[in-house]
Amino acid sequence: MIKSNLIGFQTSSESKTFTIGVNPSTNEPLAGKFPNANKDEINFAVDQASKAFEIYSKISGKEKAEFLNAIAVEIEGLGDQLISRCCAESGLPEIRIKGEKGQTIAQLQMFANLVEDGSWLEATIDKAMLDREPIPKPDIRRILVPLGPVVVFAASNFPLAFSTAGGDTASALAAGNPVLVKAHRAHPGTSAMIGTAVVKAAERTGMPDGVFSLLHGSGEVVGQGLVKHPKIKAAGFTGSQKAGRLLYDLANQRLEPIPFFAEMGSVNPVLLLPSGLNQKTAVMLAGSITMGVGQFCTNPGIIISLEGTGLTGFINQLGDELSNVAPDVMLTKQICKSYNQEVKSLLTHKEITLEARADNSKNDNRGRATLVSVSGKAFINNPKLSEEVFGPYSLIIRCQNKSEIDQVLNCLDGQLTGSIIGDNSELSSYDSAVKIIEKKVGRLIFNNVPTGVEVCPSMQHGGPYPASSDSRFSSVGTAAIKRFVRPITYQSWPNDKLPDELKDNNPLNIWRVVDGQLTKDQ
């Protein structure tokens, strides 16, 4: 395992301070000292990325696809070593990490497929009309071009799929931007292995030196240093609202502000209709609340339902299910400590009822599934209760009537998802609630749970603030590539000097809008 920072095709270890991986299952340090990048190394990496951009921004979609597919192959080639290191650093079980590795590879291949065909570039052509009155219409052609070097912040809760070569990196590279990854401090070894795979793929497919760098270190030095660097043109982040907002503000306060895409999680409200109050729902929700020890950004943290015997019975069913889930190791000691403190603090509120809590005989970093409930009125009066608790926790809100449900929904901030569980026939009588939820979420789910984010063209992962910093973009699915491009228009530009996607005769045979009509015509 290469422990240095990876700056383009070089390694660099100038610093005397290090990041060390820790196994959250044992609190023992893991092998390897990863030198934190210093300012010189950060500047050098950005300069290399900036130089690489000159070449990388101009290569063909086919070449970018080869690079992305090569990364997938290299990651596949890391074999069991990757899995065991990643499990050790994250506390996540092998089956989950193997699945996440598969998702990471699939994402890279998805973007490779997307950019191999140029149709995603929204090529738009309006032909000249030189005899138009009163003035001639010039030939105008538009296409998307990459922004420049992009910073990616690796996420703690997806050490593969949203980290070094995860969705942000894959989409930024696919768009034609060099990427600089700030490794997550909780999984430096995993980052190093994946980073080395990316570099190998870049060298093998003839990409320019500097197209990818991986830097270890703190958020203060490496993270903020990168976001403030004038040659950085965009950034992608998945993490807490506090860190996300701090970096978002830095990005916007720059002399030249840059897009900063922060996906900051949410409480993912579930509206449970009376027809959905049954054992099947309890099993489904318990699985979703405890999936990944509740450390998914789509974890259902709030469940809203009408008070009554149906709900009382359901709370018992869900409580039983959750109590039976054996507590598992959380991502880091600090995350588990925060989780325990937050739950403890919430339980001091006299209006909160503890409905169920999984036992944990072991005094370690295992997160105990916790179900609490509160009245609609108390929830409405206490904004603290609508904040995310990162872990296997959910709050049931017992409402007196539909109007109180609407009031509760109106108290919520922007969300990644909203779910409604019940019969289609019953759904019709919750029109006003549905309308409120629609305004607040990026994804609206019927009769299912929010965990499990399908990676596909129609996925929207991102929602009104603070779920994400910019609700107009998605961090999952093919649409994620649109975060890292901008349009450029060529007016009366010589045909032989236009990008191939805009040339007469459509040499790449892509979908284009020509004179207002979508066509593949030559």
Next chain:
Amino acid sequence: MIKSNLIGFQTSSESKTFTIGVNPSTNEPLAGKFPNANKDEINFAVDQASKAFEIYSKISGKEKAEFLNAIAVEIEGLGDQLISRCCAESGLPEIRIKGEKGQTIAQLQMFANLVEDGSWLEATIDKAMLDREPIPKPDIRRILVPLGPVVVFAASNFPLAFSTAGGDTASALAAGNPVLVKAHRAHPGTSAMIGTAVVKAAERTGMPDGVFSLLHGSGEVVGQGLVKHPKIKAAGFTGSQKAGRLLYDLANQRLEPIPFFAEMGSVNPVLLLPSGLNQKTAVMLAGSITMGVGQFCTNPGIIISLEGTGLTGFINQLGDELSNVAPDVMLTKQICKSYNQEVKSLLTHKEITLEARADNSKNDNRGRATLVSVSGKAFINNPKLSEEVFGPYSLIIRCQNKSEIDQVLNCLDGQLTGSIIGDNSELSSYDSAVKIIEKKVGRLIFNNVPTGVEVCPSMQHGGPYPASSDSRFSSVGTAAIKRFVRPITYQSWPNDKLPDELKDNNPLNIWRVVDGQLTKDQ
């Protein structure tokens, strides 16, 4: 003419302070006292817009198209009164204002056509695969939805096409958002007439009360008050970099940051190749520099060329052309004063040579065309010279060689446009210069001038900062609508409750991406 603020379908005149139009040709006040909106009126207008959003966000594309077309009809119906008031307030000639009225109407009709067909909503469908291993694939469908109430800042330099019912308003309304316009203080009467036309159209086509409001007043009270209001969800602005950045910062510092689209102008560099140094180019550039008394955001403020006898001759030709353009009235007394001060201040720099200046015997608000030149070296050493001078001014930069041209280009900030004038054969030997320009502009023009912004699907009006605050979006052309929408995904949602655009069988017969394939299939 209704002089009150227009708040939805009501008029309101609570304040005792007023905006008064002034004729810049005479410095005389024009008829009408327009009461400045106070805080209560601002809050009421936003509340009305927020209520209107509940209805307006859900109406069909066909109904929105009727509304937009009705606005066009009402504006047409304002007849000569609108033209004379607008000319009086702006100092612009009748032919220009008539043309701008035509553009305003055409823009409204263009967006009506766009939204009448739902293809612009990027409907994307991934069908369920319930037998997929290891987990079933759910049905997922994505579409664009409006953001919420949008603030539009009317521009001084386009009192019709970028003001009350201009491109920003038309695109925000077309997207399904209520609009609140901050009237420009320099043309309150024009704003009032157009605002009344919009309200009439809204009433006639059954739009909800609050879908449109027009507020008079200052940037400090009305502009900032609107941008900071929590129920405002986006804003569009055309104006100075100073005002644009101030409002952009306010929008980003909100508890919930909102997209703030500022189009802040630029110097629109023109690279003049030796083959382009001729009388035809001089005539073309002189027309562009003085068009609208140089008050276009696409005014060519910097011309870069190789030193030599060809350039010396060309400077004489261009100087002669500019000297012969009779100075015309600028938009306001203050704008002309600032222009004169800026030119005077630049002429104190010893490295600047005054090449030509149009005469102006009249001591009034007429802007004199001014051509100055500077060496490449002096330009590189003085960042002040790369700033925009708002008026009929252009700076010729005399470069020693191609490398100095590249250095000059590297000194420039982001730009709306970049133009290259010369032969196609000569263009090939300026590859590095073209690459630098491409990175800095939203629109790249060959053998033409930047003024004249075609309104069409392929237009990009907006460029890297500070030309605009977000280079990923355009404020001109059909793409402008994308500024005011966000995606929402419906997962396993009952077909009968989906928006029509996402229903099985494609009832609206629109273009959609179904399982990765673009199709109009039913």
